[in-house]
Amino acid sequence: MSKLNHFLSVKSTENPLELADLALSMKNNSGNFKDSRKGLSLCLIFFNSSLRTRLSTQKAAFNLGMDVAVFNVGEDGWQLEFDEGVVMNGNKAEHIKEAAPVIGSYFDIIGIRAFASLENKISDYQEQVLNAFVKYSGKPILNLESATTHPLQSLTDVVTILEHKKVARPKIVLSWAPHPRTLPQAVPNSFSEWVLACKFDLTIVQPKGYELSEEFTKGATISYSQEEAFEGADFIYAKNWSSYTDYGKILSSDPKWMIDREKMDRTANAFFMHCLPVRRNVIVSDEVIDSAKSIVLKQAENRQYAAQAALFKLSEME
Ligand code: AN0
Numbered sequence: 288m289s290k291l292n293h294f295l296s297v298k299s300t301e302n303p304l305e306l307a308d309l310a311l312s313m314k315n316n317s318g319n320f321k322d323s324r325k326g327l328s329l330c331l332i333f334f335n336s337s338l339r340t341r342l343s344t345q346k347a348a349f350n351l352g353m354d355v356a357v358f359n360v361g362e363d364g365w366q367l368e369f370d371e372g373v374v375m376n377g378n379k380a381e382h383i384k385e386a387a388p389v390i391g392s393y394f395d396i397i398g399i400r401a402f403a404s405l406e407n408k409i410s411d412y413q414e415q416v417l418n419a420f421v422k423y424s425g426k427p428i429l430n431l432e433s434a435t436t437h438p439l440q441s442l443t444d445v446v447t448i449l450e451h452k453k454v455a456r457p458k459i460v461l462s463w464a465p466h467p468r469t470l471p472q473a474v475p476n477s478f479s480e481w482v483l484a485c486k487f488d489l490t491i492v493q494p495k496g497y498e499l500s501e502e503f504t505k506g507a508t509i510s511y512s513q514e515e516a517f518e519g520a521d522f523i524y525a526k527n528w529s530s531y532t533d534y535g536k537i538l539s540s541d542p543k544w545m546i547d548r549e550k551m552d553r554t555a556n557a558f559f560m561h562c563l564p565v566r567r568n569v570i571v572s573d574e575v576i577d578s579a580k581s582i583v584l585k586q587a588e589n590r591q592y593a594a595q596a597a598l599f600k601l602s603e604m605e
């Protein structure tokens with residue numbers, strides 16, 4: 288497997304299963320990689336909240352011997368302008384054309400978390416923020432959840448599926464579930480494109496109007512009935528997302544879409560997955576998330592090995 292120039296989406300990798308295998312070997316032979324990236328530095332930039340991504344990526348860097356700085360732009364930084372050619376006489380004090388190369392001059396790798404605005408579909412789906420760091424920082428960029436994808440989450444999801452699957456080609460169901468706030472499409476987009484790139488069998492089930500962009504879901508079976516979709520499933524991956532077509536809107540908050548015991552009983556004794564954070568008894572019932580088939584904590588634990596594999600390949604010599 289050749290080195291990663293950036294880690295922006297599944298398209299950054301030649302073979303997602305190879306990267307997942309590397310993460311698994313890092314988990315099972317941690318001593319072999321210890322301090323292998325000593326002397327290198329990483330800056331993690333957060334425009335939005337995070338628990339898992341923030342801590343697991345720092346832990347991964349520590350395991351490799353890297354030094355890490357964390358920068359919460361929203362709270363501590365100058366407000367950044369991303370549009371070109373604007374008269375900067377508003378509340379944005381600094382342009383990305385200066386900020387990104389400055390950060391690039393201090394660090395070897397830069398991680399960025401910048402969620403979708405959910406207001407401007409065009410700039411969100413052009414990945415304006417992530418691509419500006421790629422363009423102007425001069426350093427490898429690690430996506431910590433961008434407007435349209437969350438590849439570290441998807442890599443950990445693939446690793447966790449590989450650890451738990453009992454058949455060669457498991458049936459995986461990505462199910463929409465209700466949520467009171469408007470959430471991005473990044474996690475489901477990304478999960479879909481990784482699972483399909485790994486050649487697993489994917490069904491996406493959602494209420495009408497919640498169809499994701501085909502750019503990410505081509506090859507998946509699309510369903511509008513949880514009853515039908517859950518039949519024979521090996522993995523249920525729950526997530527809420529806002530509408531892509533009626534961009535950023537909540538079209539349904541029907542509690543009937545929550546994942547409960549009765550629905551799980553229709554599956555082939557499926558494992559339950561969610562990226563976390565999750566709202567209990569809104570997305571999933573206590574009974575399901577607390578059951579022996581729930582592997583949400585394994586997914587979160589594996590985040591450190593997913594991040595370690597990505598950092599290792601981003602910092603590999605040519
Ligand atoms: C975010 C989302 O849905 O993209 C982050 C998930 C990892 N979730 C929330 O904001 C609740």
Ligand code: CP
Nearest residue numbers: 337338339340562563
């Ligand atoms: N799953 C995930 O990315 O969690 P955080 O938002 O807490 O980082």
